[in-house]
Amino acid sequence: MPRLFTGIEIPAEIGLQLSSYRGGLPGARWIDPENYHITLRFIGDIDLSTARDVSSILGDTRRRDPFTVTIEGLDTFGGERPRVVFARAGNGDLTDMHQEQERLIRRVGLPPERRKFTPHVTLARLRDSSPIDVADYFATRGHFPRLTFTARRFVLFSSRDSVGGGPYVVEAAYPLG
Structure with missing residues (x-):
């Protein structure tokens, strides 16, 4: 049973810049730069037949x-119990793609995504990191330069069950334009 999600790949040069933020946070499990991505729609563990349907219907995405x-x-997710450190990503195109994929994936019978869409690149998953540790980590990072790249495709990724953080495999790619 594959665990699937759609996303935008992060170019190697941007990944290298983001990887400079690794380290200096107790309880952090840092994501390998080659696994950096922006999740558009988490699909989850599904059977192979549904996976084929998802892969096919994603081809209907408006070009x-x-x-x-x-x-x-x-930034971080988790508030008083921080669980993820991430780099914020955004623009209306990401939100539009997420919404369109949500509609398409629901057409194959999968339930709606429960979580609010927040485009981001996960840098670390946290285990037992205190809010003070996280605040200290942010305080020592200084200015974060704006990073930009052009998304030329989105992909359907698979991951191994219960691993989190990769390795991720590109199962299908859908060009933009």
Whole structure:
């Protein structure tokens, strides 16, 4: 049973810049730069027949032109119990793609995504990191330069069950434009 999600790949040169933020946070499990991505729609563990349906219907995505993605700052999910450090990503194109994929994936009978869409690149998953440790980590990172790249495709990724953080495999690619 594959675990699937769609996303935008992060170019190697942007990944290299993001990887400079690795380290200095107790309890962090850092994601390997080659596994950096922006998740558009988490699909989850599904049977092979449904996976084929998902792969096929994603081909119905409206062909839009390549677009610029901007990564602009560090943040965390989890509030008082921080669980992820990430780099914020955003623009309306990512949100539009997420919404379109949500509609398409629901057409094959999968339930709606429960979580609010927040475009980001996960840098680390946290285990027992205190809010003070996270605040100290952010305080020592200084200015985060704006990073931009052009998204020319989105992909259907698979991952191994219960691993989190990769390795991710590109199962299908869908060009933009």
